[in-house]
Amino acid sequence: MTQLPQSTERKMGLVIDLDTCVGCHACVISCKGWNTENYGAPLSDQDAYGADPSGTFLNRVHSYEVQPAEGPAQLIHFPKSCLHCEDAPCVTVCPTGASYKRVEDGIVLVNESDCIGCGLCAWSCPYGARELDQAEGVMKKCTLCVDRIYNENLPEVDRIPSCVRTCPAGARHFGDLGDPHSDVSKLVAERGGMDLMPEMGTKPVNKYLPPRPKDKIEDQIDILAPLLAPVAEEPKGFLGWLDKTLEKL
Amino acid sequence: MHPAPSVIIFTTLSGLGFGLLFFLGLGLPAVSGWVAFVFFAIAYGLSVGGLMASTFHLGHPERAMKAFTQWRSSWLSREGWCAVLALVLMGLYAIGTVFFGQRWGVFGILGALLSLATVFTTSMIYTQLRTIPRWNMKLTPVMFLSFSLAGGALLAGQTRVALPLLLIAALVQILYWRQGDRALAASGTDLGTATGLGARGRVRAFEPPHTGTNYLLREFVHVVGRKHAEKLRLISFVLAFFVPVVFLLLPFNHFVALLAVLSHLAGIATSRWLFFAQAEHVVGLYYGKR
Ligand code: SF4
Ligand code: SF4
Ligand code: SF4
Numbered sequence: 001m002t003q004l005p006q007s008t009e010r011k012m013g014l015v016i017d018l019d020t021c022v023g024c025h026a027c028v029i030s031c032k033g034w035n036t037e038n039y040g041a042p043l044s045d046q047d048a049y050g051a052d053p054s055g056t057f058l059n060r061v062h063s064y065e066v067q068p069a070e071g072p073a074q075l076i077h078f079p080k081s082c083l084h085c086e087d088a089p090c091v092t093v094c095p096t097g098a099s100y101k102r103v104e105d106g107i108v109l110v111n112e113s114d115c116i117g118c119g120l121c122a123w124s125c126p127y128g129a130r131e132l133d134q135a136e137g138v139m140k141k142c143t144l145c146v147d148r149i150y151n152e153n154l155p156e157v158d159r160i161p162s163c164v165r166t167c168p169a170g171a172r173h174f175g176d177l178g179d180p181h182s183d184v185s186k187l188v189a190e191r192g193g194m195d196l197m198p199e200m201g202t203k204p205v206n207k208y209l210p211p212r213p214k215d216k217i218e219d220q221i222d223i224l225a226p227l228l229a230p231v232a233e234e235p236k237g238f239l240g241w242l243d244k245t246l247e248k249l
Numbered sequence: 250m251h252p253a254p255s256v257i258i259f260t261t262l263s264g265l266g267f268g269l270l271f272f273l274g275l276g277l278p279a280v281s282g283w284v285a286f287v288f289f290a291i292a293y294g295l296s297v298g299g300l301m302a303s304t305f306h307l308g309h310p311e312r313a314m315k316a317f318t319q320w321r322s323s324w325l326s327r328e329g330w331c332a333v334l335a336l337v338l339m340g341l342y343a344i345g346t347v348f349f350g351q352r353w354g355v356f357g358i359l360g361a362l363l364s365l366a367t368v369f370t371t372s373m374i375y376t377q378l379r380t381i382p383r384w385n386m387k388l389t390p391v392m393f394l395s396f397s398l399a400g401g402a403l404l405a406g407q408t409r410v411a412l413p414l415l416l417i418a419a420l421v422q423i424l425y426w427r428q429g430d431r432a433l434a435a436s437g438t439d440l441g442t443a444t445g446l447g448a449r450g451r452v453r454a455f456e457p458p459h460t461g462t463n464y465l466l467r468e469f470v471h472v473v474g475r476k477h478a479e480k481l482r483l484i485s486f487v488l489a490f491f492v493p494v495v496f497l498l499l500p501f502n503h504f505v506a507l508l509a510v511l512s513h514l515a516g517i518a519t520s521r522w523l524f525f526a527q528a529e530h531v532v533g534l535y536y537g538k539r
Binding site for chain 2: 028078126136199
């Protein structure tokens with residue numbers, strides 16, 4: 001059924017810390033690995049070792065430069081996967097009912113055996129979170145690692161999304177954003193977590209924590225600096241002669 | 250957006266076909282026997298041919314029947330229903346006129362309305378997408394419907410109706426282009442809102458996620474063809490509206506009528522190509538493109 005649920009019991013999602021992300025792409029690789037070997041059709045690559053490689057990914061990391069009016073520019077690494085929107089347009093446009101949002105945890109999934117590969121859901125997603133797999137002809141998207149987070153065959157520490165488990169910087173957090181007392185909700189409140197393209201009306205569940213402001217480099221870096229000031233202003237003797245000669249050339 | 254030939258052929262041909270069915274259903278012209286057969290054959294050829302073309306871009310065309318299930322929420326599903334109902338009712342109506350010389354008006358009128366509804370639902374598939382500001386406008390369904398009616402009247406040989414309808418369609422086309430060119434800016438979406446970093450300064454895409462291309466770029470970011478957009482607009486406008494209107498003003502003859510139809514078809518196809526090629530999907534912003 002592609003009608004959206006009125007509300008979901010929980011709102012499971014990710015919180016991504018743009019301050020901490022170092023842009024290592026480890027989450028991209030671990031996501032691709034886990035989702036190629038597990039739930040649904042594998043994520044295929046085309047011409048992987050040739051001149052024009054491309055492939056399906058559920059999570060991609062962009063990098064942006066932000067130039068404030070004053071001060072140095074800041075480089076921000078920007079991971080992007082499905083935001084499991086509350087008002088997910090990708091679900092309502094689907095003609096087959098393959099795309100759906102789960103009532104129990106709000107995860108947006110594709111039932112691949114119903115998908116006709118029309119691509120309309122990818123057209124309707126503002127975030128580029130859905131990719132039609134070229135080999136399988138079905139729509140692929142982040143599953144929030146639904147086959148890990150409830151998987152009792154895994155040790156408890158691994159029952160979180162693959163990308164979260166992998167991130168070496170701890171820039172990805174997973175939890176229930178519908179519960180105001182959860183760790184992720186507290187983090188969002190504390191750090192001013194934000195929505196991407198709020199004007200699209202999708203009400204994303206995933207939140208992004210903005211980068212903290214950069215330190216200001218003051219005139220005086222440290223108290224010992226004056227002691228390191230250059231002593232000899234004008235070179236004398238041989239060096240002075242060399243300097244002058246070179247100047248003339 | 251990538252201007253896929255399958256969707257351009259589909260929307261152009263079926264728009265024209267359902268436009269013709271609309272007029273046939275109203276009994277304009279009131280044909281019977283062989284003449285009716287030829288008219289319906291053309292209308293079905295266009296509309297069904299277009300619908301078939303639209304399945305070419307599906308990843309799994311063999312599951313197409315599943316697309317009828319979600320009419321409550323999905324415009325694509327509604328389009329499927331309208332098309333099938335229109336074709337069935339108009340088929341019954343056609344049997345009446347071709348084989349029995351009868352005009353079963355109820356089927357005709359319902360079929361005519363459903364034909365228009367099909368064109369409307371097709372247009373809503375595009376109009377509903379907030380991600381593509383150039384399509385997310387009230388003028389989009391107006392454009393699809395006015396094109397379909399003008400083309401239908403032209404094909405049905407309804408010279409007197411076709412003339413004003415062509416002029417209206419031409420006007421709608423100009424308005425659509427004017428408003429469309431401002432739509433992305435007016436939507437307020439830019440790399441700043443896309444990343445949420447806009448308030449901190451000027452945001453620039455520094456590095457894409459991968460060195461190669463991907464599905465998103467192939468499907469949503471089509472910049473190549475936009476270079477000649479102005480020229481193509483002129484060509485499309487002349488072919489779709491100007492030439493047919495001039496031909497309609499000449500004394501009627503079948504050859505000239507055929508030329509008018511072909512010119513209109515080529516013009517509408519060009520306009521439809523531009524409709525896709527010029528449409529900017531907001532996901533392009535994440536890649537520093539539009
Ligand atoms: S991010 Fe895109 S694919 Fe995910 S729920 Fe939102 S609209 Fe759908
Ligand atoms: S591609 Fe599949 S999941 Fe997406 S709208 Fe089409 S049928 Fe639904
Ligand atoms: S939650 Fe799972 S599927 Fe989603 S981006 Fe992370 S690893 Fe990929």
